[in-house]
Amino acid sequence: MQFFRRILNWCFQGQHAWFASIVAVFFIFLWVYKALVPPSEGHEKPFTLPSKPVVNTIRQHNIEVAKSDQDYNALLSTDPLQQVEQAVVSPASIEYVIKSGDTLAKIFNRFGLSKESMYAVLEADQEYLVLEPLLPNDKFTFKLDAQGQLQGLTRRLDISKSVSFVRHGSGGFTYEEHIKPISYTQTSIHSKIVGNFYLSAKKLGLSDNNILIIHDVLKGRVNFRKDLRANDEFDLVVKNGSIDGVQVGDTQIEALQFVVQGKTYRAFLHSDGRFYDQDGKSLTPALLRWPTSKHYRISSPFNANRLHPITGHRAPHNGVDLATPVGTKILATGDGVVTRVASHKYAGKYIVIDYTGPYGARYLHLNKILVKKGQKVKRGQVIALSGNTGRTTGAHLHYELHVRGRPVNPMTAKIPTAQSVPSEQMPEYEASVARWIDMMSHPSSGAGTLSATKSTQDSDQA
Numbered sequence: 001m002q003f004f005r006r007i008l009n010w011c012f013q014g015q016h017a018w019f020a021s022i023v024a025v026f027f028i029f030l031w032v033y034k035a036l037v038p039p040s041e042g043h044e045k046p047f048t049l050p051s052k053p054v055v056n057t058i059r060q061h062n063i064e065v066a067k068s069d070q071d072y073n074a075l076l077s078t079d080p081l082q083q084v085e086q087a088v089v090s091p092a093s094i095e096y097v098i099k100s101g102d103t104l105a106k107i108f109n110r111f112g113l114s115k116e117s118m119y120a121v122l123e124a125d126q127e128y129l130v131l132e133p134l135l136p137n138d139k140f141t142f143k144l145d146a147q148g149q150l151q152g153l154t155r156r157l158d159i160s161k162s163v164s165f166v167r168h169g170s171g172g173f174t175y176e177e178h179i180k181p182i183s184y185t186q187t188s189i190h191s192k193i194v195g196n197f198y199l200s201a202k203k204l205g206l207s208d209n210n211i212l213i214i215h216d217v218l219k220g221r222v223n224f225r226k227d228l229r230a231n232d233e234f235d236l237v238v239k240n241g242s243i244d245g246v247q248v249g250d251t252q253i254e255a256l257q258f259v260v261q262g263k264t265y266r267a268f269l270h271s272d273g274r275f276y277d278q279d280g281k282s283l284t285p286a287l288l289r290w291p292t293s294k295h296y297r298i299s300s301p302f303n304a305n306r307l308h309p310i311t312g313h314r315a316p317h318n319g320v321d322l323a324t325p326v327g328t329k330i331l332a333t334g335d336g337v338v339t340r341v342a343s344h345k346y347a348g349k350y351i352v353i354d355y356t357g358p359y360g361a362r363y364l365h366l367n368k369i370l371v372k373k374g375q376k377v378k379r380g381q382v383i384a385l386s387g388n389t390g391r392t393t394g395a396h397l398h399y400e401l402h403v404r405g406r407p408v409n410p411m412t413a414k415i416p417t418a419q420s421v422p423s424e425q426m427p428e429y430e431a432s433v434a435r436w437i438d439m440m441s442h443p444s445s446g447a448g449t450l451s452a453t454k455s456t457q458d459s460d461q462a
């Protein structure tokens, strides 16, 4: 120990530090070299190419070792296997796992991909906004041709969904989605309130989002603080999606029943994504058609099948452009939670909001954003001032309305403005309600305090 301490002390004295660093760097290079080059010299056995493509392992190894992009390039250019690599794998596919601090520009630079290709991908992303934000442990796959040019980029969003940008003949990229079918299980849960509702719901494994939905659906009828007492009972029917036994997404509440001081309150999820009472009366607030208090000129309409004027490839316009002068007050079109506040090369400053029910909205090219990520907003609340940020040909608001994650025409979509289930949908709704009530009134035996009982039904709808 004494010996090592002395060496350490010596290393950190003045010029000794330089010498120590050089020795350290030498050993690091030696280690890198040993790790990359198989010991073929001096052996009878000739070097044979591995049967698996070597490019991934070698490149990933380099990423581990390289501390900067320069180091990485240096490693590649001195890599004795590089020629072999090109001979073996072409076109190449690089899997990359996002680390904290990564940006698209850094990653493209690291793999020697051109800025032009990054901008072309970002241009295609403008209507989808799926490339960013980068989250640590996200998986990206880059497909390259023999010249190292980017041919495709895939991001795995979750177990069920991945998205790709694929190069087309005109040099741009087209967007593709790959979705695995999800199988669903319905479960009925019976519980008593212990302490307060929030704690009881948490113990059942409900997410904050689901607790908020229950709260929103019952508010105006039940006061959660005053009315709910210990030993009040509630029942839920929840639906969980899974792929190969692994849960996908959040638990969805389909039906709920609260018995509060002897009175029963119920709510049911209709196929339009909104909650209604037993008689089909709406419990989900309606949406605003316009994201502004005045109706501005539509400078570019929604068009899911728009073709690019030059390349002729599909380049949809997923929102509607409103000719708002810079500084126009922009409104939340529903009640919800801000899920993203960000900036994009082409979309400019933008906001994404998740509304109650299956709805969501995006607001692009903003000048000033007045809300924060995670903030709850109310329908009609001013959330931003419109602007001219990103790539635009003039000041405007690009407004998108999404239903279950799919963009729809905000000007013509059937949005919840009605206050009850339409009469032609009542038979379907009533049949579902009868089934849910049956599930909630027949929980398995032994439904004591906070014991969840499950009765499952499989269904295969995606």
Ligand SMILES: [Zn+2]
Binding pocket: 300, 317, 319, 320, 321, 398, 399
């Ligand atoms: Zn637009």
